[in-house]
Amino acid sequence: MTNSVNPRARASEKRRRLTRAAARVLHEQGVERTTLADIAREAEVPVGNxxxxxxxxxxxxxxxxxxxxxxxxxxxxxxxQSDDPRDRLKALVEGWIGARDVAARYGCPTGTLAVELDKRADGTLDAEAGAVIRRLLDWAGQQFRALGLAHPDDLALTLVSGYQGMSLLANALRDPDVMTREGTRLLRWLDSLESADPQS
Structure with missing residues (x-):
């Protein structure tokens, strides 16, 4: 009986390692400054792989x-896992605040990539980056809709714009406190929104 790992599973794990490494390095260095060797080093695999x-x-x-x-x-x-859509939204914002040091150093992982890719004349990668942000907007809109609030998609846009703006400013100013202050403001805003009366 052999202890060897299935070659297909090993290949899949190596690909996943490279993908995760790419996400980290591209966030930290940007597309233009990143080489395949950088990603191989981060993933701890030979560059030929x-x-x-x-x-x-x-x-x-x-x-x-x-x-x-x-x-x-x-x-x-x-x-x-939370039953309350407002609590879900607040937990999302609290997560953004918790990542303030990373945001101050590198910005939003998807937002910074979307901006950089938009500057390129070729390809459709900017649309792929936009699709990730769209998924967040859609999810947030579902939460506002579940709260019975008017114009849920507009509220989602306000929330995600707030996140992108505070990430950009925290990064530009190298000040994680921007995330804390603006995130706290978003939490107060979420608490201030009045849900519709289900009896009405």
């Missing part, structure tokens, strides 16, 4: 965006 799974850097960027999308799904799945 990167080409086995990803033929171009754009393929890795696309995989990193898929990783961001999967991470968002994990976050929202955890938030869905």
């Amino acid at each position: 990167v080409y086995y799974y990803f033929k171009t850097k754009d393929e890795l960027v696309s995989a990193a965006l898929a990783e961001h999308s999967a991470h968002l799904d994990e976050i929202t799945a955890r938030l869905e």
